[in-house]
Amino acid sequence: MNDSKNAFLSPTHLEYAQLDRFLPWKRPCPQKILMVTDGYVGSFLNGSFSNYYFGLSAVVDTLLDQSEYFVNFQLTLAHRQIDTNKPAGPVTSPAYKRYGPNFENFRFTTNANDIKTNRRFDIYDYDQIWLFGVRGDVNDSDRLDDQELSLLTEWMDKGGGLFATGDHDDLGASLCARVPRASKMRMWTDIRNAAGTIIKSPPRPTGVDRHDTLLKGHDNVYTFDDESDDIPMNISPKYYYSWSWHPFRQHKSPHPILCGKEGVIDVLPDHPHEGEVIESNQVNISETLVNGAAEFPKYNGNNFRPEVIAHAHVQADHTNVNDTNKRAANAKTFGAIGAYDGYKTDVGRVVVDSTWHHWFDVNLIGRPITALNTAPASNANPKTQGFLASASGQQEYKRIQNYFINVGLWLAPKSDRKCMLKGLSWYYVFRYPAVERLRPSLSIIELGVTARDALGRVAGQCNLSRWIFDILPIEFDRIFEKINRKLPEECLSCPPRELLEIYVLGHITRNFLELSYELKDFMPEDDKATNIIEEKLDYLLSQGMEEGVHAMLKTMDKNLTSTRRDLRKLMKSDFRLK
Numbered sequence: 001m002n003d004s005k006n007a008f009l010s011p012t013h014l015e016y017a018q019l020d021r022f023l024p025w026k027r028p029c030p031q032k033i034l035m036v037t038d039g040y041v042g043s044f045l046n047g048s049f050s051n052y053y054f055g056l057s058a059v060v061d062t063l064l065d066q067s068e069y070f071v072n073f074q075l076t077l078a079h080r081q082i083d084t085n086k087p088a089g090p091v092t093s094p095a096y097k098r099y100g101p102n103f104e105n106f107r108f109t110t111n112a113n114d115i116k117t118n119r120r121f122d123i124y125d126y127d128q129i130w131l132f133g134v135r136g137d138v139n140d141s142d143r144l145d146d147q148e149l150s151l152l153t154e155w156m157d158k159g160g161g162l163f164a165t166g167d168h169d170d171l172g173a174s175l176c177a178r179v180p181r182a183s184k185m186r187m188w189t190d191i192r193n194a195a196g197t198i199i200k201s202p203p204r205p206t207g208v209d210r211h212d213t214l215l216k217g218h219d220n221v222y223t224f225d226d227e228s229d230d231i232p233m234n235i236s237p238k239y240y241y242s243w244s245w246h247p248f249r250q251h252k253s254p255h256p257i258l259c260g261k262e263g264v265i266d267v268l269p270d271h272p273h274e275g276e277v278i279e280s281n282q283v284n285i286s287e288t289l290v291n292g293a294a295e296f297p298k299y300n301g302n303n304f305r306p307e308v309i310a311h312a313h314v315q316a317d318h319t320n321v322n323d324t325n326k327r328a329a330n331a332k333t334f335g336a337i338g339a340y341d342g343y344k345t346d347v348g349r350v351v352v353d354s355t356w357h358h359w360f361d362v363n364l365i366g367r368p369i370t371a372l373n374t375a376p377a378s379n380a381n382p383k384t385q386g387f388l389a390s391a392s393g394q395q396e397y398k399r400i401q402n403y404f405i406n407v408g409l410w411l412a413p414k415s416d417r418k419c420m421l422k423g424l425s426w427y428y429v430f431r432y433p434a435v436e437r438l439r440p441s442l443s444i445i446e447l448g449v450t451a452r453d454a455l456g457r458v459a460g461q462c463n464l465s466r467w468i469f470d471i472l473p474i475e476f477d478r479i480f481e482k483i484n485r486k487l488p489e490e491c492l493s494c495p496p497r498e499l500l501e502i503y504v505l506g507h508i509t510r511n512f513l514e515l516s517y518e519l520k521d522f523m524p525e526d527d528k529a530t531n532i533i534e535e536k537l538d539y540l541l542s543q544g545m546e547e548g549v550h551a552m553l554k555t556m557d558k559n560l561t562s563t564r565r566d567l568r569k570l571m572k573s574d575f576r577l578k
Contacts (some may be wrong), residue, residue, distance in 0.1 A: 025078045028072040031412055032183040032328065033063070033125040035282055036106065038080035038175050039134040045171075046062065047134045047356075048085040050099040053368060054134065055085065055361040057099055062401045063408060068458065068500045070423035072409055076114065076126070078106035080142055080175065081133075091115055115431045123155050128411045130163040131179070132356050133172030138189045140174035146290075152288055153180050156348040161411025165353040165428035168205045170271040172356075180295050184283050185306045185338045186352040194411030204332075205273040212329045213270040213312050213352070217383075222323040223374055224272060227357065228367040229384040230393025232400065233270035235336055236311045242484045242497050252495075255309040255339060257410050259462030260402040267396055268312070268336065268403070269363035269387075272326055274355040280307045297345035299474070306340035312354065325373070339410070343470055344477075349411050359404070362386075366398065402460075409463055414470060422541045425505070426533075429512045438511045444551060447513075450504025452498070452572065455505070468501055471547065476500070492561060495552065503552040508544030515540060 004089040035056065044053070051057040063073040079101045087095035102114045103121065110121050119125075129152070137140060144152070157163055164182040166172015170189045187202040187399030203211040211234045217226040237254040244251045258265040283306055285296040296304065316331035323329065336358075357363045362371070367387035368378055382389035387397035412420070413463065428451060429438065447459035456464045469477045481496045515536055 001488075009310060014239050028069055028264050029334055029412075029423055030074050031074050031408055032074045032076070032126045032238045033128045033417060034076045034123075034176065035060075035132070036078045036080065037083075037132040037134060041082050041084060042537055042543055044079070045134055045285040046084055047079065047103060047132055048083050049079075049367070050083070050085045050087060051112060052085040053360070053362045053371065054356075054540060056132065058361050059098060059359050059404055059405070059538040060377055064423055064457075065175040066405055069427050070420045070459070071409065071412075073160065076103075077101045078103040080106055088128070098231065101540040108144070108151050120248050123160075123238050124158075126155075126160065127416060128161040128163065128408065129155075130166070131162065131176050131182075132359065133166045133173075133175030133177075133188075134356070135174035136172070137175040138170065138173040142329045143174040144178060149178055149180075150290065155341075156180060156350075157293070158348070159342075159346075159413045161350070162348060162352045162411065163353075163407055163411060165275075165356045165358065165359065167275050167355045168203050168211070172257065172275070179417075180289055181306070181340055181342075181350045182352055184285070184287075184295070185278055185340060185350065186354070187278060203274065204369075206326055208328050208330045209278060209332075210272070210326065211274040211328060211332075212272045212314050212315075212318060212326060213268075213274055213317055213507060214272050214325075215315065217374075218310055218324075220322065222318060222325050224385045225367055225371065225373040225495055226270065227271050228386050230385075230387050230390045231270075231381065232267035232387075232396045233312065235268050236313070236333070237264055237266055238307065238309045238311075242480070243273055244496055244498075253462050253465075256462040257337065257406045257459070258310060258403065259340060259406070259460045259464065261457065261460050262399070262401055264401075265403050265406070266310075267399055267400050268358045269353055269400065271357035274312065274334075274336070274357065277308050277354050278336040294522055296340075297347060304341065304344045306338055306350065308337070309339050310335075310337040312336035316522075324568045341360055343408075343414060348413070351407055351411060364400070378505040406460065408465065410466070417419060418471050418541065419468050420459075421464075421471065422537055423450070424459055424464075424539060425508050425541070426512055428455055429516050430509065438509065438513060440517075441509050442510075444503060444506035444510065444548075446506075448502035448504070449508045449547075451505040451509045452502055465501055468504055468545075469497075473547075476549075477576070491562075493520075494558075500549065500552055504548030507547040507551065508541055509541040511544045512537075 015019045034048070037047030037056065046054060048055045049057060049060055060075060063075060082104050083101045087093065088097050089100065096146055097116060102116050103110065103112060107201065108123060113120055127569055134380065149185065160181070162182060164179060164186070164189060166176060173188040177183055179182065189202065190198045191200040193199050203209070213235055214222050214226050215220055215231050219233060229513060237258045239252040239254060241250045241252050253259060254264050285303060287295045289295050311333045314329055314332045318329035320327045334354070336354045338352045342349045364386050366384040372381055372383060374383065387393035438450065452464070455514045468505045480497050483491055486494065
């Protein structure tokens with residue numbers, strides 16, 4: 001890029017009235033998610049997409065109403081049986097269009113048409129599949145059959161992102177217990193040894209060993225409906241460490257899924273009997289799929305294991321007196337969220353959760369009056385509103401919603417994550433204060449530092465960092481992981497990860513700024529502007545990443561050469577005391 005060519009340009013040359021034509025929120029990156037649930041028709045235990053005890057309406061609203069301009073979540077809703085709590089209809093009504101199932105009696109092998117769009121079902125229309133398994137029994141007559149599993153496995157191996165959850169005992173096993181990778185990452189049914197002996201069973205809903213994450217409500221006792229109050233439980237995220245600018249100081253950050261816009265997401269809704277995510281060292285990664293391929297592939301001979309990225313806790317003060325719900329419980333810590341980074345082996349990513357109660361309406365926006373355990377038995381009881389009952393609860397709810405959105409961002413296929421970074425960076429050059437303060441003649445460091453801070457506030461710093469390293473060749477990730485394992489004295493000259501991010505974002509920002517100035521002379525009705533955007537943005541993003549890497553390496557090489565020269569001069573000094 002030629003800095004001098006653009007030095008005379010000022011953002012005041014941009015006509016703000018024309019900007020709408022160039023902004024990416026008119027073309028945000030779509031993430032097509034197929035959400036699937038099941039249940040027992042005629043029973044209380046039945047999943048739904050509407051506002052219901054076991055409903056997903058709060059999650060549907062969170063994804064559809066999120067306002068970020070770089071992504072657009074598009075949902076298709078499917079029930080394995082009948083969603084008996086769906087809106088009355090007609091299909092064209094606003095309520096049904098949002099919460100009504102696109103498919104009922106759904107199978108992944110179906111040839112049926114979507115009743116909302118009339119499109120024939122095709123699994124390859126979707127970037128992600130989210131499974132909320134309510135039915136139990138791995139041998140259930142309505143479980144995923146072998147043909148469905150084969151199709152789902154093929155889709156996952158081609159990069160599709162999968163989320164799966166159930167609850168205590170084997171709830172969820174019908175839908176999820178045989179799905180590759182997810183089946184090994186969470187307790188769906190009994191774990192047996194080679195002889196068939198049960199060595200571990202899923203957590204039970206009662207007894208002292210249940211996974212009870214309830215916190216006391218606004219009193220001194222535990223009641224079942226405490227799960228519907230405005231007080232979340234605290235979870236313990238796993239932290240990842242990397243060297244900072246100071247060689248003896250480390251940064252720590254959570255997994256991108258738990259990296260919120262306003263800091264670490266360390267809360268979730270509580271519940272008196274959760275399931276369990278399996279610890280990394282206990283996951284069986286040696287099995288093969290029906291097609292003979294490894295279930296957890298290797299890269300250059302190295303295993304990549306799924307990991308628990310957050311743990312939940314059972315409080316130590318449950319007694320037969322103060323727990324009016326399920327009585328005494330033993331304190332413990334267990335896996336709450338698990339993740340598998342399939343990108344590293346060219347398959348899809350996987351996320352599992354210990355319970356769908358982190359996602360269902362009853363734990364988020366309140367429970368029905370008929371399910372209250374505390375007075376008053378009316379809408380005046382704040383537990384009918386969940387986190388919406390107070391200002392503090394609403395703030396916690398935003399953090400939990402950030403978790404839902406982050407799952408959708410992290411599971412996105414690689415190509416879509418490149419699209420998100422492109423949209424985020426392109427809009428940034430038009431936003432205040434960037435549109436008034438930035439110009440291509442600024443240094444790469446200044447452009448990169450400013451962009452990294454601003455974009456991290458929108459997408460979350462961990463997401464931004466992860467997007468960059470997901471798009472770069474995998475060797476970059478491997479090198480920086482190796483650097484992070486070294487002792488400080490072994491790596492005094494090793495670059496921190498954020499240095500590469502700054503150089504890359506600096507060059508991307510400069511490239512996009514220059515393009516924005518090229519567009520200043522086009523009138524809004526001129527299609528040439530749109531064509532230039534479509535043709536150049538992908539190229540400029542890739543070019544910026546390559547330029548950033550080479551610029552950082554060149555600068556570091558120059559600095560190391562200078563440092564060696566100066567240190568050699570010092571070595572010739574007379575060190576005798578005078």
